[in-house]
Amino acid sequence: MLLTGIGGQGVQLAAKTLAMAATAEGHQVLMSSHYGGEMRGGQTEASVVIADEGLRSVPILESVWSAYVMHARYWPAVADRLRPGGVVVANSTVVDELPTGDFRLFPVPAGQLAVEVGAVMSSGFVLLGAYGAITGLVGVEALVSAMRELVPPYRTQHLVVNEAALRAGAGAVTALDAPAPFGAPARSARASVGTAG
Amino acid sequence: MAPQLLQGSDAVAQAAIAAGCRFFAGYPMLPFTDLLESMARRLPEVDGVCMNAESEIEAVNMALGAGAAGARAGTGSCGQGIALMQEAIAEAALNEVPFVVFNMARGQQDYFQATRGGGWGDYRTLCFAPKDVSEAVEHTQLLFHLADQYRAPVMLYGDYLIAHTYMSVDVVPIDFGPLPPKDWALDGSLGGTGKSRQIWTWAMGKAGDPGPGPDLHWQRIAEKFEEMARVETRWESIDCEGAETVVVSFGTAGPFVEQVVGELRADGVRIGAFRPITLWPFPEAALAEACRSADRVLVFEVNAGQMIDDVRLAVAGRVPVSPLGRVSIDFSGMRQGEILTVPWIRDRVHQAIKEVKV
Numbered sequence: 001m002l003l004t005g006i007g008g009q010g011v012q013l014a015a016k017t018l019a020m021a022a023t024a025e026g027h028q029v030l031m032s033s034h035y036g037g038e039m040r041g042g043q044t045e046a047s048v049v050i051a052d053e054g055l056r057s058v059p060i061l062e063s064v065w066s067a068y069v070m071h072a073r074y075w076p077a078v079a080d081r082l083r084p085g086g087v088v089v090a091n092s093t094v095v096d097e098l099p100t101g102d103f104r105l106f107p108v109p110a111g112q113l114a115v116e117v118g119a120v121m122s123s124g125f126v127l128l129g130a131y132g133a134i135t136g137l138v139g140v141e142a143l144v145s146a147m148r149e150l151v152p153p154y155r156t157q158h159l160v161v162n163e164a165a166l167r168a169g170a171g172a173v174t175a176l177d178a179p180a181p182f183g184a185p186a187r188s189a190r191a192s193v194g195t196a197g
Numbered sequence: 198m199a200p201q202l203l204q205g206s207d208a209v210a211q212a213a214i215a216a217g218c219r220f221f222a223g224y225p226m227l228p229f230t231d232l233l234e235s236m237a238r239r240l241p242e243v244d245g246v247c248m249n250a251e252s253e254i255e256a257v258n259m260a261l262g263a264g265a266a267g268a269r270a271g272t273g274s275c276g277q278g279i280a281l282m283q284e285a286i287a288e289a290a291l292n293e294v295p296f297v298v299f300n301m302a303r304g305q306q307d308y309f310q311a312t313r314g315g316g317w318g319d320y321r322t323l324c325f326a327p328k329d330v331s332e333a334v335e336h337t338q339l340l341f342h343l344a345d346q347y348r349a350p351v352m353l354y355g356d357y358l359i360a361h362t363y364m365s366v367d368v369v370p371i372d373f374g375p376l377p378p379k380d381w382a383l384d385g386s387l388g389g390t391g392k393s394r395q396i397w398t399w400a401m402g403k404a405g406d407p408g409p410g411p412d413l414h415w416q417r418i419a420e421k422f423e424e425m426a427r428v429e430t431r432w433e434s435i436d437c438e439g440a441e442t443v444v445v446s447f448g449t450a451g452p453f454v455e456q457v458v459g460e461l462r463a464d465g466v467r468i469g470a471f472r473p474i475t476l477w478p479f480p481e482a483a484l485a486e487a488c489r490s491a492d493r494v495l496v497f498e499v500n501a502g503q504m505i506d507d508v509r510l511a512v513a514g515r516v517p518v519s520p521l522g523r524v525s526i527d528f529s530g531m532r533q534g535e536i537l538t539v540p541w542i543r544d545r546v547h548q549a550i551k552e553v554k555v
Contacts, residue, residue, distance in 0.1 A: 016202075016363070023202040023365040031202070031363035058452045059329075059362045062539045191435040193474070194483050196428050 002061070004078045005070030005091075007035060007044045010124030014068065015046030017150055018128060021142035022048075028055035043074045050137055052182050065181065067103075068131050070110070070124055075099050087178040089131040091123060104178055106134055110169065117168045119161035129169025135180040140170040200365040205330040208366050209299065209355070210235035212337035213271055215370040218297070219245035220263035220270040222256040226278050227531050228360040229301035233273070257282035257298070261289050264296040264350075265396050267382030269341050273299030273353075276307035280315060286350050287316020291418060292398040293381075295344035297337070298322075298352045301360040304526050304533045305448065308503035311354050312477040319415060321422045323347070323429060324476040326354040326448035330364040332474075335371065342373040347425060348381070354476060357532035358449040425478060432480035436462050437469030437487035442550055444521070445471045445484065445508050446497045450537060454497050457543045466550065476504070481511040488512050495549050497521040497542055499533045521545045 003018075005011040012033055019031040028051045035044040047064070049057040067078050069090040079101060082088070086103045093111030108130040114123035125147065132138045143166050151159055203211065209232055213221070221236040223229065233249065240247040246263075250256035256272045263270035274282065279300050286298065300307060311324045323343060327333035336353055344351045387393040391405050402408025409417070435455060437443055446454040451472040458470040471487045473480050488494055494516050496505040502520050509518050521542070525534035535541065 019363055019365075020202040023200060027365070028200070029202060029363070029365045032358070032361065056452070056456075058456060058539060059358050059449075060453075060538055190438065191433060193433050194431065194480070196430040196480070196482075 001048050001066040001068060002064045002078050002081060003046045003048070003068040003070075004074050005044055005124070006073055007042045009044070009070045010122070011044045011068075011070055012046055013150065014070075014124045014128045015048055017125070017143055017146045018132070018138060019048050020146035020149065021132075021138040022050045024146060025138055025142050027051060028053060030055060030057055030059060032059040043077075045074065045077070050180070066131075066135060066178075068127060069095060069099075070127060071095065072097065072099060087135065089127060089134055091127050093123065106130070106173065106177065108169065108172060113168045113172055114165055117161065117164040119165040119168075122158070122162050122165035125162050125165035126169035126172075129166035129171075130173045131169075133170040133175045134173050134177045136176045137180045140166055198367055198369065200367040202363055202365050203330070203368075204231060204360075205333060205355070205358075205362050205364065206231035206301070206360045207235045208330050208334050208364070208368060209337050209353075209359070210239050211368040212334040213297070213341065214239055214243055214245070215368055216338040216341035217269045218271050218341060219243065220247075220260065220268045221245070222248040222250045222259035222263075222272050223274060224250050224253050224256050224278060226253075226274050228303065228357040229273050229275050229278070229299065231360055232299055232301060236271075253278035253281040254285070257285040260296040260298075261285050261294050264289065264294040265383050267379045267384070269345070270296040271299060271341075272296065273301060276300060276302045276310055279307065279310060283315035286322065287314065287318055287320055288398055289350040290314075290316070290320035290322065291318050291415065292396045292400075293348040293418070294350065294396060295348050296350050297340045297344055298350060299355060300352060301355045301357070303531050304356060305450065305499040305522075306501075306503070306524070307354065308447070308476065308498065308500060311352055312479070312507070319419050319422075321425070321477055323349065323351040323425060323478070324354055325352070325431075325474060326476050327359060327474075328433075328449060328451040328472065330359060330362055331366055333359050334366055334368055338371045339373065342376070343429065345376050345379070347421060349421070349425075354448055356449055429475060430478045430480040430483065431474035432483045433472045433474060434483065434487045435459075435470040437471055437491075439467060439490050440469035440487075441467040441491055442493045442495065442546075443469050443471050443488050443491045444495045444497055444546060445473075445504070447473055447476060447504055449533075450497055450499060450522075453537060453539055453542055456539050457546055460543070461546065468546075468550070473504075473507075479507045479511065481507070484508065484511040485513070485515075488516050491516050493549070494518045495521045495546065497545075499523075499525050499537055519549060521549065
């Protein structure tokens with residue numbers, strides 16, 4: 001999957017939370033990030049690959065099954081790599097014009113829900129909770145645990161609202177509306193690792 | 198232990214500590230900085246020491262000092278900083294002090310630097326180039342072992358993708374077997390006796406305790422590197438048997454090539470992939486064997502053509518060798534550029550195998 005947004009929206013933290021939660025649930029995970037030198041306002045993108053076992057993936061993805069869209073400014077770069085029929089979970093509060101195309105769109109008013117649970121800064125976690133529930137990739141409990149581990153000690157005041165945000169997102173959507181496909185068979189290659197010693 | 202999601206730099210730091218590294222020194226420089234930060238965070242937890250040096254030259258000489266005192270020591274930078282370290286690496290190779298140098302390179306343009314050495318004298322630097330974070334964890338531990346086994350500075354060739362990619366990995370200490378005691382290490386105990394231990398590049402010893410001198414000393418070191426070249430080559434060969442085309446790549450480019458080659462093989466193209474795991478010693482014999490049935494060898498590297506020299510030496514003119522890559526760096530200057538993608542490599546391999554053989 002690809003996660004996209006504008007720097008400062010918590011896209012990288014959401015990616016890391018998802019990757020850590022999936023690892024804790026026993027999956028093999030690979031995550032890479034791309035963002036500019038600026039702290040806020042620039043392009044931010046992360047990719048996460050989740051596999052049952054035998055993860056074989058390059059860290060720069062050619063195509064993805066799903067996308068997490070916090071903001072549409074950098075959407076075209078993601079759309080180019082979305083497979084036909086893919087899944088898009090988008091923050092409809094700030095995405096003015098929801099993208100259209102050959103994919104299944106799940107609009108989630110993440111910004112609005114975040115305000116409702118008193119977590120105005122945590123809309124990224126609302127959308128992540130929704131993404132986890134729609135795809136069934138990770139349970140909300142694993143996301144909450146991962147978030148608790150990732151929030152640094154000097155930011156613990158955000159733990160309660162972050163948790164509320166994750167749960168609000170998960171509760172706002174239909175669970176397993178678009179279950180993630182697992183187990184695409186990998187072709188077995190005749191690989192051998194050699195050593196002269 | 199269950200697998201943990203770790204950033205590559207942190208995984209390498211944990212692997213180094215699992216291997217017994219207790220001293221690390223470096224100067225920040227992306228994409229190496231994260232490794233330095235991880236070591237700074239983790240080494241004190243095991244009573245180790247991490248120094249933020251004032252320069253790369255200071256850092257490598259600190260590692261040399263710690264290694265001479267018998268500690269498992271490491272240092273690192275990216276290629277630009279490793280360039281400053283060459284004098285000390287050459288000295289350590291010739292006065293036989295083990296430590297591990299981590300090059301978290303800004304791309305693949307440091308192949309010559311890693312394999313040819315930039316210092317003076319007859320020496321080589323054992324160099325591993327992992328393809329991903331999991332392999333980096335294994336190589337890091339093996340490198341500390343091999344450094345001690347051969348009493349030589351050794352190198353890990355990582356990059357931005359190794360340093361910054363997160364992966365679920367399990368850092369388990371690996372037992373590579375026993376090593377001889379470090380009875381050469383300086384401990385100060387013989388100070389003032391006239392018989393104090395010496396670590397000296399010229400090995401001349403003292404009036405009352407003469408050493409072998411540079412001629413014998415350097416001959417023996419040359420033999421040691423010959424022995425390493427015989428037994429320490431490592432490689433990965435995928436579907437090379439019967440292949441008409443073999444694509445050679447190293448480090449993090451390997452998995453991209455592997456994916457392209459796998460797709461083509463599934464389409465019935467007789468193509469294989471070969472990846473040197475050790476850049477020095479280069480697995481010449483294994484590559485020659487992998488190319489036995491090939492009529493074309495393609496070299497994908499993200500530089501102007503460096504490893505291709507070693508590939509040409511290995512196949513010794515029996516098969517035409519063509520470059521696939523080029524210089525390619527992203528705008529930040531920290532990582533490989535646009536050519537390191539599956540579609541780019543796929544297009545170039547397609548073009549190459551369609552070309553009519555003359």
